[in-house]
Amino acid sequence: MRKTFDAELLELSHELTAMADTAQDAIDLVTSSLAKGGEEGAKSAIELTSTMDQMERDIENHCMSLLMRQQPVARDLRTISTALKMVTDLQRIGDQAANIAEISLLMAADGVKPEVPEDLAIMSRQAGLMVRQAIAAYADRDETTAQAVVNLDDVVDELFVKIKHDLTEKIAHQEDHTGRAVDLIIIAKYLERIADHAVNIANWAIFCVTGQLQ
Amino acid sequence: MDAILKTEHLNLWYGDNHALKDVNLEMPEHQVTALIGPSGCGKSTFLKTLDRMNDLIPGVRIEGQVIYRDRNIFDPQVDVTWLRRHVGMVFQKPNPFPMSIYDNIAYGPRTHGIRGKKELDQIVEKSLRGAAIWDEVKDRLKKSALSLSGGQQQRICIARALAVEPDVLLMDEATSALDPISTSKIEDLIADLKKSYTIVIVTHNMQQATRVSDRCAFFLHGELVESGETEQIFSVPKDKRTEDYITGRFG
Numbered sequence: 001m002r003k004t005f006d007a008e009l010l011e012l013s014h015e016l017t018a019m020a021d022t023a024q025d026a027i028d029l030v031t032s033s034l035a036k037g038g039e040e041g042a043k044s045a046i047e048l049t050s051t052m053d054q055m056e057r058d059i060e061n062h063c064m065s066l067l068m069r070q071q072p073v074a075r076d077l078r079t080i081s082t083a084l085k086m087v088t089d090l091q092r093i094g095d096q097a098a099n100i101a102e103i104s105l106l107m108a109a110d111g112v113k114p115e116v117p118e119d120l121a122i123m124s125r126q127a128g129l130m131v132r133q134a135i136a137a138y139a140d141r142d143e144t145t146a147q148a149v150v151n152l153d154d155v156v157d158e159l160f161v162k163i164k165h166d167l168t169e170k171i172a173h174q175e176d177h178t179g180r181a182v183d184l185i186i187i188a189k190y191l192e193r194i195a196d197h198a199v200n201i202a203n204w205a206i207f208c209v210t211g212q213l214q
Numbered sequence: 215m216d217a218i219l220k221t222e223h224l225n226l227w228y229g230d231n232h233a234l235k236d237v238n239l240e241m242p243e244h245q246v247t248a249l250i251g252p253s254g255c256g257k258s259t260f261l262k263t264l265d266r267m268n269d270l271i272p273g274v275r276i277e278g279q280v281i282y283r284d285r286n287i288f289d290p291q292v293d294v295t296w297l298r299r300h301v302g303m304v305f306q307k308p309n310p311f312p313m314s315i316y317d318n319i320a321y322g323p324r325t326h327g328i329r330g331k332k333e334l335d336q337i338v339e340k341s342l343r344g345a346a347i348w349d350e351v352k353d354r355l356k357k358s359a360l361s362l363s364g365g366q367q368q369r370i371c372i373a374r375a376l377a378v379e380p381d382v383l384l385m386d387e388a389t390s391a392l393d394p395i396s397t398s399k400i401e402d403l404i405a406d407l408k409k410s411y412t413i414v415i416v417t418h419n420m421q422q423a424t425r426v427s428d429r430c431a432f433f434l435h436g437e438l439v440e441s442g443e444t445e446q447i448f449s450v451p452k453d454k455r456t457e458d459y460i461t462g463r464f465g
Binding site for chain 2: 072076210
């Protein structure tokens with residue numbers, strides 16, 4: 001029974017996974033290009049985030065169509081309604097990655113090749129992984145992984161506080177170009193926001209499994 | 215929760231077939247309780263038992279209690295006519311009597327000894343209004359009820375049930391033979407009727423159960439698997455079998 005509906009729900013989770021993969025790629029690309037300097041990586045990252053816009057529309061349309069045709073209840077209803085919520089968070093993650101790429105392009109235009117703190121690279125990897133794992137938790141109905149993503153938020157928050165502190169110190173001692181340091185703080189803030197959106201997604205994944213809103 | 219009708223350890227056998235297994239269910243006053251489950255799960259048997267419509271079928275054996283306003287309806291002192299006056303039934307297929315609209319509605323009250331024309335006129339109008347069909351038939355009360363559409367006939371049957379002023383209205387798939395517009399009228403009617411009556415419905419339409427009922431009871435193989443608020447049953451059911459049924463994984 002209900003082969004078509006199950007196949008479509010599976011397809012929906014594949015679509016979200018593909019969008020999360022794209023988000024993770026964009027985050028990785030933009031952070032690595034920051035360290036390298038130049039425009040190429042940042043431009044590619046911006047292209048990736050614009051494909052995410054189309055992915056968002058497709059997923060939304062798919063959800064609307066499923067709601068109309070299947071009139072879902074219980075777990076099916078949670079699977080589709082959480083997809084609609086998560087896709088918005090994924091889209092915001094794309095926006096933040098694009099914002100980082102814009103700053104990166106401005107730096108490149110100024111001929112600046114900033115010294116990227118190691119903590120910022122760690123933070124970026126962490127945030128990208130959180131996005132990917134939050135969606136995997138939804139696709140696999142894995143409450144434990146989702147909870148692990150929620151718990152990782154503190155690690156990212158601490159990294160942000162540390163990066164901000166270190167860069168502020170540098171500004172105070174005029175060890176670095178002030179504008180560049182401020183840009184890096186803003187980038188760290190964007191990454192911290194990406195992690196927050198990943199936590200939102202993980203909370204929706206938990207709701208999808210348990211029916212309980214956190 | 216004030217239950218006007220409840221069952222306690224209700225068991226029913228059709229010969230060797232154990233059709234209801236230890237069912238305990240409370241149906242609160244002025245609420246709509248929907249009975250859901252796949253064909254043959256016992257929900258219609260359960261509904262009929264509430265009106266003692268199957269205890270005289272040969273081979274049927276019943277144990278346990280159905281309590282209507284603190285009285286066990288199987289008590290030898292309970293008169294079935296008394297019970298059916300208080301607990302009315304509307305069936306799946308509209309079944310008006312082959313007589314005029316007026317006489318269909320007046321039939322029950324006449325059986326209960328009401329003869330005065332003025333009083334009967336009042337009952338007929340009140341019942342037809344209650345069933346949201348007065349405006350459609352007030353100018354042709356002497357016409358045969360069989361001349362009406364299916365949806366109208368079903369509302370005549372509801373009016374006929376209301377004419378004896380019951381407490382409880384049982385509806386066995388009352389909209390399954392109707393088109394979407396007639397269905398929607400009956401669903402609106404159910405929402406109105408619950409202000410004055412307690413309603414128990416059997417439905418195969420899950421969306422209908424979510425739209426009209428306050429509480430839901432899921433039956434499977436004669437067993438009451440789960441009951442609770444409709445919102446809870448259709449959002450986070452406790453039992454996996456309930457989840458599998460309402461999401462169409464079996465049945």
